[in-house]
Amino acid sequence: MSLIINIYYTGKNKSAIEFAKEMISSGLVDQIRNEKGNKRYEYFFPEQDPETVLLIDEWENEEALDLHHKSSMMAEIAELRKKYNLKMRVERYTNDFETVIRKRTATRKFKEEKIDREKLNKILEAGRIAPTAKNLQPQKIYVASSKEALEKIDKVSPCRYNAPTVLIVCSDKEIAWEKEGESTYEMDATIVATHMMLEATNIGVDNIWIKMFDKNKLKEEFKLGENIEPICLIPLGYKAEDYQGNPLHNVRKDLEETVTFL
Ligand SMILES: Cc1cc2nc3c(=O)[nH]c(=O)nc-3n(C[C@H](O)[C@H](O)[C@H](O)COP(=O)(O)O)c2cc1C
Secondary structure, eight states: OOEEEEEEEEOSTTHHHHHHHHHHHTTHHHHHHTSTTEEEEEEEOOTTOTTEEEEEEEESSHHHHHHHHHSTHHHHHHHHHHHTTOEEEEEEEEOOHHHHHHHOOBOOOBOSOOOOHHHHHHHHHHHHTSOOGGGOOOEEEEEEOSHHHHHHHHHHOSOOTTOSEEEEEEEETTTSOEETTEEOHHHHHHHHHHHHHHHHHHTTOEEOOBOOSOHHHHHHHTTOOTTEEEEEEEEEEOBOTTOOOOTTTTOOOOHHHHOOOO
C-alpha cells in the first residue's frame, strides 16, 4: 500500500516555479526524501500552465505521512509558500492494486477540466509496458484533445460524455502476431487499453471504455491507414460533480456462474 499526494501550487509571474526551485536548492526536498517512509517527492512543471507546479509525493503508509506532517520541515514549507503567495490544491489517493481495480468504474459525465500532461504521460506509459503477443507491440494510440479532434470524435460516437481527452486505441494488423489466419491484434490492444485505464484510475483520472463508435467513419475522419484497426475509445478526465455513478458498477455475477474448476 502507498499513499500518493498530488499538490498543485499556483502563483503569478512564475512564482510557483521559483518556489519549487527554492525547495530544491535549500535542501528541503533532499531532507524530505530521506524521511522514513518517503518513496517519492518530485516536482513537475505542466507545459500548458506555467503558473502551476505539481508536486507528487508518495508515502509508505499513513504513519509515515503523519510523521512528515509533524516534522519541523512543514513550517519551513508553509513559510516558503507564503513568501511566493501560492494557492494550493491537494489530491490524495491510496494506490494499492486492490483499491484501484475496485475503484475503476465507467464515467459518463465529465467536467471541462483537462488532465495535465504529466498524468497523460503516466497513462500512456502504462500502455507502453503492457504485454503483447511475441512482444510485437502493434498498438497505435492517438490522443484526441484539440477542439477539431474532439469534434471528429463526436461525429463518430455519442459516447464522449464531454471528456476533454479521448484515447483512440488502435492496433496495426500488419505488425501483430498472426498464424493460420488467427491474429492477436485485438487482444494486444485490449490489454494495452486495460493497462491505461487502470493507471488512469490509479492516478485519479476518471475514464470509460467505449466500443460504440463508427469504425469506418473514425478511420476516415482521422485518415488512419488501411492496416490500422480501431479497437476502443477511452475518454479521460474528471467526473462532473453531479455524476451519479454507473448503477451497474456493483452488479457482478457470482464466481460460480463464470468459473468452472475442472
Ligand atoms: C468492451 C466494453 C465496451 C464498452 N462500450 C461502451 C460504450 O460504447 N458506451 C458506454 O457508455 N459504455 C461502454 N462500456 C462501459 C460498460 O457499460 C461498463 O464498464 C459496465 O457497465 C461495467 O460498469 P463499470 O465499468 O462501472 O464497473 C463498455 C465497456 C467495455 C468493457
